Amino acid sequence: MPSRTAVGFIAPLLLLMIVVFDAPILYMLALGFWSKQGGFTTEHYGNLLEATVYLKVLASTLRISLIATIANVLIGYPLAYWMRSLSPRAQLVAIALVITPFWVSILVRTYAWIVVLGNGGIVNSALINLGLIDEPVRFLYNELGVTIGMANVLLPFLVLPLFAAMLRIDNRVLQAAASLGAPARTIFWKVFFPLTIPALSAGALLVFILSLGFYVTPAILGGNRVSMVSNLLDKLINEIPRWEQASAISTLLLIVALAIFAAYRHFDRRVQS
Amino acid sequence: MSGIRLQGVSKHYGALRAADAVDLDVVEGEFLTILGPSGSGKSTLLLLIAGLLAPTDGRIHIGARDVTDAPAQARNIGLVFQSYALFPHMTVFDNVAFPLGVRGVNRGDARHKVTEALRLVRLAGMEQRRPAQLSGGQQQRVALARAIVFSPDILLLDEPLGALDRKLREQLQVELKQLQRTLGITTILVTHDQEEALSLSDRIVVLADGRIQQIASPQEAYLRPANRFVADFLGIANFVPHDGGEGVLRPERVQVRAPDADGRPGRIAEAVYLGQSIRYHVELDGGNAIVGVARFEGTPFHINDRVSVSWASQDVWPVPS
Numbered sequence: 286m287p288s289r290t291a292v293g294f295i296a297p298l299l300l301l302m303i304v305v306f307d308a309p310i311l312y313m314l315a316l317g318f319w320s321k322q323g324g325f326t327t328e329h330y331g332n333l334l335e336a337t338v339y340l341k342v343l344a345s346t347l348r349i350s351l352i353a354t355i356a357n358v359l360i361g362y363p364l365a366y367w368m369r370s371l372s373p374r375a376q377l378v379a380i381a382l383v384i385t386p387f388w389v390s391i392l393v394r395t396y397a398w399i400v401v402l403g404n405g406g407i408v409n410s411a412l413i414n415l416g417l418i419d420e421p422v423r424f425l426y427n428e429l430g431v432t433i434g435m436a437n438v439l440l441p442f443l444v445l446p447l448f449a450a451m452l453r454i455d456n457r458v459l460q461a462a463a464s465l466g467a468p469a470r471t472i473f474w475k476v477f478f479p480l481t482i483p484a485l486s487a488g489a490l491l492v493f494i495l496s497l498g499f500y501v502t503p504a505i506l507g508g509n510r511v512s513m514v515s516n517l518l519d520k521l522i523n524e525i526p527r528w529e530q531a532s533a534i535s536t537l538l539l540i541v542a543l544a545i546f547a548a549y550r551h552f553d554r555r556v557q558s
Numbered sequence: 559m560s561g562i563r564l565q566g567v568s569k570h571y572g573a574l575r576a577a578d579a580v581d582l583d584v585v586e587g588e589f590l591t592i593l594g595p596s597g598s599g600k601s602t603l604l605l606l607i608a609g610l611l612a613p614t615d616g617r618i619h620i621g622a623r624d625v626t627d628a629p630a631q632a633r634n635i636g637l638v639f640q641s642y643a644l645f646p647h648m649t650v651f652d653n654v655a656f657p658l659g660v661r662g663v664n665r666g667d668a669r670h671k672v673t674e675a676l677r678l679v680r681l682a683g684m685e686q687r688r689p690a691q692l693s694g695g696q697q698q699r700v701a702l703a704r705a706i707v708f709s710p711d712i713l714l715l716d717e718p719l720g721a722l723d724r725k726l727r728e729q730l731q732v733e734l735k736q737l738q739r740t741l742g743i744t745t746i747l748v749t750h751d752q753e754e755a756l757s758l759s760d761r762i763v764v765l766a767d768g769r770i771q772q773i774a775s776p777q778e779a780y781l782r783p784a785n786r787f788v789a790d791f792l793g794i795a796n797f798v799p800h801d802g803g804e805g806v807l808r809p810e811r812v813q814v815r816a817p818d819a820d821g822r823p824g825r826i827a828e829a830v831y832l833g834q835s836i837r838y839h840v841e842l843d844g845g846n847a848i849v850g851v852a853r854f855e856g857t858p859f860h861i862n863d864r865v866s867v868s869w870a871s872q873d874v875w876p877v878p879s
Contacts, residue, residue, distance in 0.1 A: 308813035460610050461643035463630040465704065475656075488835045 286529070295458050298466035323327065329533035339517070339534060346513045349428055349503075350496030353435040356446075357492050360436065361443040362485065368444075369451045370435045380448070383441050391438060398434050399425060426508030434502040439495055443488040450484030490549050514538050560621030560711040560744060561586040562607060567616030569602050569768075572792070576602040577613070578768040584712075584746060589738050591747045591755040595791070602717050603765070607746065609633045610809045620711055636705030636743075640717040640849045642697045650700050651685035657708040665750040675707040676700075678737060683718035695726045702734075706741060713738070713745040719754065724749055736742065752792050756780065781808065782875050788876055796848050798874060803873035812850030813868050814838045821868030824848070824861045840867050 318373035320326035368379045386394060401407050403423035410420040418422045424430050454477065460470045507516075514534060521531040562584040567579040571624075584590050592600045593878040604843035605611040605620060609630035616789040619628045625633050627711070635863060650663050656670040656677055676682050689697055700857055704715060719727045735758050738745050755762045756776040764779060764787070772784035778795055783789035786797070789806040796807040817823060827847065828839035836854045841847055859865055 323582060328608055443618075455641060457639045457641050457643040458645060460605075460630070461637060461639060461701075461704075462645070462656070463610065464633075464637040465610050465660065466631050466634070466708070467656070467660045468631055471660055476645055 287538070313532050314536055316529055317536050318450045319529050319532075321529070330537075332530060333533055333537060338387065340413055342512050342514055343534075343537065345511070346497060346538075349431055349511070349513060350493050350499075352428075353432050353439065354493040355495050356432060356436040357439055357443045358485065361440055361447060361488070362481075364440075365444050365451055368448050380445075383444050385436070387441060391501050392505075392520050394438065395502050397436055397508075397547040398430070398437070398506055402430060404432065422499070425506060426510055427513055428507070430506040431503045431511050431513075434506040435496055435499055436465050437494045438499075438502060440494060443492050446488045446491075447481065447484050450481055452479050486549065486553065492545065493545070497538060497542055560623075561573060561588075562712060562744060562746070563619040564603075564607070565617045565619075565845045567603075567606060567618060568614045569599075569611060570614045575599075575768045577606060580616070580768075580770055582763065582770065582773070584744055584854070585760075586744055587742045589735070589745045589747070589758060589760045591711045591749060591759035591762045592765055593749060593752060593755040593762050593791070594613050595750055597770060599768035600750075600765050600766045601716055604637075604746065607639050608635050608714055610647050615729075631664075634708075636708070636710035638698070638701045638705045638713075638718045640720045642689070642694075642701045644697055644700055644704075647852050648687050648688075648694065649685065650681065650687050650689070650692070653689070653700055654704045654707050657704065661708060669709050675703040678706070678735070678740070679703045694722050695725075695730060698722065698730065699854040702737070706737075706743070708737045712743070712873050713741075713743050715745065715747040717749055718747070720749070720751070720866050727754075756792070764791060766791075781869050783877060789875075795848050797877075798848075798869075800871070800874045803876055803878075805876045807848075807874050808870055809837065809849045809851040810871035811869055812848060814840060814852055815868070817864040817866050817869070819866045821866035824865055824867050826863045829859060829861060831858075838865070841864060843869065864867075 295535075317329050318325050318327065320328065338383060364383075368376055371379060400405070403409070404421040404423075404425075406424075408424065409418075412418045413421065424433065458480075459472055459476060463469075464475045466476065498515055500519065503511050503513045503516055504519075518531050518534060521527050521534070559697065562582070564580050564582040567577055567580045567582075568575065578599075580603060587862075592603060594600045602611065605647045606613050607620075608633075609625065609628060616626075617624060620633065620635075645656065648656070651672055655668050655670045658671060663671070670819055672685070673682070674685065679702050681696060681699050681703065683695065684692070685701075689700065692700065698721075702718070719730050722730065731754060737788065747755075747758060759776055762775060762776055762779055763773050764784075766787050772783070772788045774784075779788060780792050783792065783795075783806055786804075786806075789795040789797075793879075794809050796809065797804055798807050799805075813821070815821065822842050824840040826838055826841040827841045830837040830839075831854070834852075834854060835851050836858050837849060838859060839847065839849050850867060
């Protein structure tokens, strides 16, 4: 039982959370059922189903998030695996390099990608000078650019928990597998990889759910051509403005995210038991 | 089943010599214990034989085969660690079946062998448990079953009982010895526990600073230690003057009697009750200390009692100092 004193200590925080976090969310949820004339309506949710543009944006948000998550796993897993093999000192350096982007504003990092990936950017001029391509590859203002930018921003969220989980794997367990006759490939797939699945799935889920709410990266690297839910919300709130419709979409996105999380919990419990 | 031969095996880490020119012959079917304090290089020696470390120098043979350059996978060795090193995501059955799976043993044979191995370590019926659901002693039995299920040529045990409490450890020592005798498998046990070494082994190897100090039967090493280190490491050693040099005298050979008997006069500094016997720490007049063990009968001496201490000179074993 929490004591009276403890409640006294956390009361200011509770109050702050309720006023600035919980109340606005409840207000936002309610807004989706608010008609312009006042009173209850489900027309905003009806709009979501009728005007296909909303569902299209939601589908492309899910697709881009999924691709960014897969890209993150494909880059992040080998990176974490390699970091595990380093000496403790080199591991510190590697962690610092992985975390460094956190210290740079997301805006700066995203604009930096324009310099790197633009038609006259480093990557394209290098590829042209090497004679690998004649025309510059269009990295920017499409889904490719958005995916690259998002994968970059989100990588630490996958690599750090994954790396921590890999460090916890007892080397003796791997040595035991070798002494029992298992070739390196079997040790990896039958012993090492299964032991990293909980951290890998948790990290991938985190990356995916964070991806769903991305705004800056698709806004800059996608030009106006790639619309994710957050960019659509920006238009609905700041340009049109239709707050009630924005609320309905936000609620739908929240439900999708919660559904994915519930599916993950179910899967995770089955793995654990 | 095979013997093991180490010829001039060394493992250097920079200036540190974890193994220093070790020569060792393990006879087929023998139970050999490598005994030494922590940091003596005993685990290094085991990992070298297992192929999990590569020697800086020297050759390693298992049976007729030179395995110096063979990877751990190709050595057909059963290995058990102190930390058990079970696969936490697999059931007991899958853990024990793992070495059979990588050897391509078919399902029916594997099931039969796993059942047999679990029966040998008295874990029948535990097949579907996970390691986390087992006690330490049970986990160590699973590790043991996993290490013998594929009929390895030799069995290596790295402080296998070190994490268990005393009572369980003694029970498992007996079971381990019986199992080794049943299988007749060449076994090397690494431990820092001298009681374990003395009770289990055909021969013991005492190791210090990566060098072998003595290879002998437990009795021989205890009563005729090759040097001061071995004498001191195995049990309690009294060092007494002998033939102008120094000799080791075991407490069982020291007689502690009433002060009117023949011998050197002294005073009981400490009396430790051990059940069947009692251990006296005696301070001799003149400042030297000596330890004697006597059967617990009649009226024991108490602290500060005057006593007379004596021993026979043939019970003193000379050691180079």
